[in-house]
Amino acid sequence: MSNQQISDVKLLLQKWGREVCGDLDPSGIYCFGSLIYQDGAQFNDGSDVDLLVTMPEIPDGIERANWLERLLEHKTRLEDDLGKLLRRRDRSALICSVVAVTPLEIAADLHKGGSPAFFSENNFLNLDTGAVEIGVAGAGTQPIAERLVGECVKFTQNFRNQYLGVNALGDERLEPFTDPTDAAPKQCMRHAAMVRFLEDDGDGDPGAEYDVDIGANRLTVLLDERRGQLRDLVARYGSRRGGRTARAPLSSKDQLLLAELVFDAAVRVEAKPAATEAAPKKPSTHGAHSTVTFAERFASAFPGVRGVEWFNDDKAIRMRLARLLAEPLEFEDSTPFWWSRGSSNLHISHYEERDGIVMINFDEMKVRRVAAVNCRLHQAFSKVPKRPIENIEFSHDV
Structure with missing residues (x-):
């Protein structure tokens, strides 16, 4: 097909786009596919014209179906005009395929055929500006998390495409x-x-x-x-x-209405806030001072220790640290457990031991030995030399 014919088709589409915009105020109308790929080099006498129509924000399925019914009138006239311009003898053959989408579908980047990144990475001729753009504005900015919701969205998009599949004679692709x-x-x-x-x-x-x-x-x-x-x-x-x-x-309109109602119900599921589990309530020390809480835990982990005592046995170290830093470590009215690294004092909220590696909060370490230091109540602490960073100390909140 000559460059002039391709240019004429584009001009016809832009004229049609202006008429639709004046009547229905869509968010955008675009052409894609062989008509614009490589400047139309692969568009021939049997090629289809592919259009994307982005609907305005219409949250109600019944109103969307009514909007699409009006778009169908414009699309039927376009079929007739394209058939005359392209000199297609068979007026029953479908020339133009219209993909009608909501802004939600653009944001989710969901195409009826499942093509990944279809709206974000394809080339589109903007019929309003006449410019070829890579991707539709906003495409892919808000993916749909639930797979089955996405399936419902693609189903409805495909149903709209069938509903709009009317030829120049008014014959419906979506039959009763x-x-x-x-x-x-x-x-x-x-x-x-x-x-x-x-x-x-x-x-x-x-x-x-x-x-x-x-x-x-x-x-x-x-x-x-x-x-x-x-x-x-x-x-x-x-x-x-x-x-x-x-x-x-x-009728075809009845079927479209059912599809749009399914779409709305699916979107409501997606929009439903995820059930959030109530954060578990932290236990209370019931007014006990943090030094008392720490002293009780220290006595459980290092019973009978007076002064300073070192522990070198790996099994004993794991057992004693597990007792000292057992849950709960956080209380609603006190923070008894802290650790010191150099000049930093950090609250301990989590402890676990796995495969010989100790994890405190988000830091992993290999413990070589432990010193239990039991002096006066507010000075009790445990010293833990380990590799590869400097020594740390566990203590109560003083």
Whole structure:
């Protein structure tokens, strides 16, 4: 295809983009794929036109579906205009593929096909500025942590793409759902089951996140919550779940609404603050002075010691240090355990011994021997020479 033809296609897309912006105020419209890769060198008579439309911030699924319904009208006209410009004889063939995403999906950098870093590392022609940009602004800044939420987001994004897959004749790629058995498309029910699984904190039976019966029930609840706005869809869905009325088909818009409701429910799970365990309450010394607490622990670790006594046996060292620095080391009303390294005095909050290595707080050391020094109450301490840094001392808070 000639450079002039490629330029004409881009100009047509920019004109279309301005019309959409004037009517729907999207956050951005971009072109990607073969039309802009290597200046369109691989774009030919049978190539598709790939567009990305970033929706404005629309937190409600019903309102998003209505917005997409209006975008569909613009997209159908674009199909007709592209077919004429490219002289495509088959008006039933789909020319343009539109990926419609929310700002959340851009921030999460989640593409319907699972392509990693799709929105952050691809080349995009900004139809507003006419400039080719690497990545969409904000892409990848807020990943989605929960895998199943991400699956629901990708599912809905793919459903939008199918919904917008209408050719110049108005033929829908997403056909009315008339299955004689299922209440809704299986993929929709499976992703609704994922939401239910997550809402139950993932403690359901293995495989429950893909159970279509569970998903069908969850869709019933989602629809009932919005029955005031979706009365007709509630009735049609109910007829497909064994109601007394004749079994009615689900239109493409009905199916889109179900997908957007699943999207909203999944996003609510992701946004739910993680249950934070209450920090365990520190014990109290009940008014005892820190020297008393330390003296009791010292007497347990070094019973009978008077003055200065050295311990060189490795087993005895481990046993005595484990007693001296056993939990609890922190109290709500006192900090009895400290260690000294050179001129620094540091509170001890953690102690463990593993494979002959001692860890105090975040410092590891190899202990050679221990001296227990028991003088007056406020002067009792334990001296621990070790490798490779200078000697340290454990003492009470004086």
